[in-house]
Amino acid sequence: MRAKDGRFLTGNTAATGRPRGSRAKLSEAFLAALCEDFCAHGATTIQRLRIDKPDAYLKVIASILPKQIEVTADPFDxxxxxxxxxxxxxxxxxxxxxxxxxxxxxxxx
The missing domain is CATH 1.20.5 (Single alpha-helices involved in coiled-coils or other helix-helix interfaces)
Structure with a gap:
């Protein structure tokens, strides 16, 4: 139960949340399935994406590039x-x- 201000009351056991580690297990399962699918169809799918949807292809490339690249302009610094x-x-x-x-x-x- 909750108090009028929205806080849980002391001794409340009704809301326990998701089980510990469930998010990690879901992530692992998803990545394993994605890896399996990519190994089977990855190169063909990338090629098809590049030809059929070049804008989406470029978005994928941009999404895997680092957000910030540090360039040292002076090698004698x-x-x-x-x-x-x-x-x-x-x-x-x-x-x-x-x-x-x-x-x-x-x-x-």
Missing amino acids: GMSDNELEALVAAAAAALRAQQDDKLDAEQVH
């Missing part, structure tokens, strides 16, 4: 000035060595 200078110096040295190797190869031929 967090590097100190000294580290950046060392990286530039190493790249310049590598380029010089590569050019020297090409010149040596041209002189041999």
Whole structure:
């Protein structure tokens, strides 16, 4: 029974709710049936959906994509000035060595 304000009265045993774990069991059964059906008909159904209903096909794709994608625009973020200078110096040295190797190869031929 309930009080006038809608709260359950102390000692009320009439409303126990759904059995513990019933929602999880339903979810497991549904996912198992869905998996079985998809394994049997998935590729064909996806192809048919893509051809017959491209808008629904795109909705499915959008629904499985992450809602937010984090993009790091600066691969050098967090590097100190000294580290950046060392990286530039190493790249310049590598380029010089590569050019020297090409010149040596041209002189041999």
